Amino acid sequence: MQRRYDWIVVGAGIIGSLTAWRLCQAHLRVALVDAGPPGQKASGAAAGILSPSAEVLAPGAMASLARASLHRYPDTVAELVDDAGMDVAYEMTGVVQTAWTDEEVTELRTRWEWQRDWGVRWVEGREAERLTSGDWPVQAVIVAENEGQVHPPQLVAAAVRAGAHRGVARFFGKPARLVVEGSRAVGVSLPDETLWADGGIIVATGAWSGLLFQDLGLHLPVEPVRGQIASFTVEVPWLRRILFHGHTYAVPKRDGRLVIGATEDSVGFDDRVTAAGLTRLGRILENLRLPLDELHLERIWAGLRPRSADGLPVLGPWPGYAGLYLATGHFRNGVLLAPITADVVTDWVLGRKSTVDLTPFAPGRFAALP
Numbered sequence: 553m554q555r556r557y558d559w560i561v562v563g564a565g566i567i568g569s570l571t572a573w574r575l576c577q578a579h580l581r582v583a584l585v586d587a588g589p590p591g592q593k594a595s596g597a598a599a600g601i602l603s604p605s606a607e608v609l610a611p612g613a614m615a616s617l618a619r620a621s622l623h624r625y626p627d628t629v630a631e632l633v634d635d636a637g638m639d640v641a642y643e644m645t646g647v648v649q650t651a652w653t654d655e656e657v658t659e660l661r662t663r664w665e666w667q668r669d670w671g672v673r674w675v676e677g678r679e680a681e682r683l684t685s686g687d688w689p690v691q692a693v694i695v696a697e698n699e700g701q702v703h704p705p706q707l708v709a710a711a712v713r714a715g716a717h718r719g720v721a722r723f724f725g726k727p728a729r730l731v732v733e734g735s736r737a738v739g740v741s742l743p744d745e746t747l748w749a750d751g752g753i754i755v756a757t758g759a760w761s762g763l764l765f766q767d768l769g770l771h772l773p774v775e776p777v778r779g780q781i782a783s784f785t786v787e788v789p790w791l792r793r794i795l796f797h798g799h800t801y802a803v804p805k806r807d808g809r810l811v812i813g814a815t816e817d818s819v820g821f822d823d824r825v826t827a828a829g830l831t832r833l834g835r836i837l838e839n840l841r842l843p844l845d846e847l848h849l850e851r852i853w854a855g856l857r858p859r860s861a862d863g864l865p866v867l868g869p870w871p872g873y874a875g876l877y878l879a880t881g882h883f884r885n886g887v888l889l890a891p892i893t894a895d896v897v898t899d900w901v902l903g904r905k906s907t908v909d910l911t912p913f914a915p916g917r918f919a920a921l922p
């Protein structure tokens with residue numbers, strides 16, 4: 553018996569699992585495939601921060617995409633929790649970006665100038681110190697009370713469960729290869745069978761997306777960037793908001809843990825924790841000037857972020873192949889960008905015009921590369 557679906561989503565990280573659920577909500581026959589268990593790669597490793605103000609460094613298309621996704625979070629989570637019957641620890645904790653030196657103040661103030669209509673505040677002096685609830689030499693901060701966090705492993709689990717509830721067919725522990733006939737993507741081959749797609753394939757395989765394309769003799773420049781990250785238990789939680797200093801962060805979790813991150817290592821597909829990573833995390837702890845004696849190490853782990861050649865997500869149809877759609881390259885912000893990604897894929901599948909400008913993210917920008 554041939555198994556046929558309208559759409560096959562390859563990759564059950566946060567991008568693929570949320571997308572499969574959305575497609576099934578639209579009454580399509582959907583299969584979700586993963587080489588391993590769902591949510592065990594980048595999505596399971598993420599800190600869960602939802603912060604356009606700290607993560608987007610320039611105005612433009614990426615800022616709009618990140619903001620649009622943040623705005624979709626409350627409704628997405630409400631629907632997901634309803635469908636899945638489980639919580640995802642979504643909270644508007646607030647995010648504080650700190651400047652400690654004159655140079656950092658200038659840099660942060662420049663960022664705030666173009667972010668000021670996002671509802672973020674610029675605060676200096678004593679009030680800035682109070683907002684960080686710590687003992688830091690903070691000169692100024694950007695405060696985003698309308699940003700926060702989620703627990704990524706629970707978010708993926710909820711998306712998979714909600715999808716199953718809606719009828720998503722799941723094939724886990726099965727590495728997939730794309731099957732094309734002429735210039736059409738028609739299915740995926742698994743170790744024990746082939747699944748066929750009448751509509752097409754959504755490639756959501758994160759850092760491994762380039763490998764799927766390599767199989768077809770196509771070059772998709774998406775590379776893994778390892779992030780090493782650690783969690784600590786604290787006896788008396790004192791940090792209320794997510795704290796950023798530069799690219800490093802401390803995230804207070806609902807259960808009292810503090811997550812500290814993260815490194816950026818270009819080491820291919822190696823997702824092991826290293827001694828160099830431990831050292832770097834130690835420097836991050838010092839850099840954040842956390843009370844080291846009060847932090848008890850809980851866990852250190854690592855994951856591979858998918859980074860495209862220009863650092864932007866890759867969203868849209870691959871030119872030259874009918875039915876081949878990419879939803880990858882989310883780099884440091886896949887958790888933040890998951891709701892908008894799932895929605896734009898669904899819009900595209902249903903032939904609806906997207907409400908956001910996707911031109912800068914079109915896969916065609918890489919299609920001509922050797």
Ligand SMILES: Cc1cc2nc3c(=O)[nH]c(=O)nc-3n(C[C@H](O)[C@H](O)[C@H](O)COP(=O)(O)OP(=O)(O)OC[C@H]3O[C@@H](n4cnc5c(N)ncnc54)[C@H](O)[C@@H]3O)c2cc1C
Nearest residue numbers: 563565567587594595599600601728758779885886887888
């Ligand atoms: C340490 C760290 C901290 C982070 N913190 C944050 C954060 O705070 N906020 C945020 O927004 N983002 C964060 N990120 C980034 C975020 O985790 C990623 O952008 C996001 O998880 C990417 O999701 P994905 O579904 O595309 O990829 P993944 O979660 O990696 O999922 C891809 C899936 O594809 C599967 N796959 C691969 N090849 C095949 C194949 N051939 N066949 C079938 N399946 C296949 C894999 O098994 C995997 O399950 C962080 C990342 C790291 C590493």
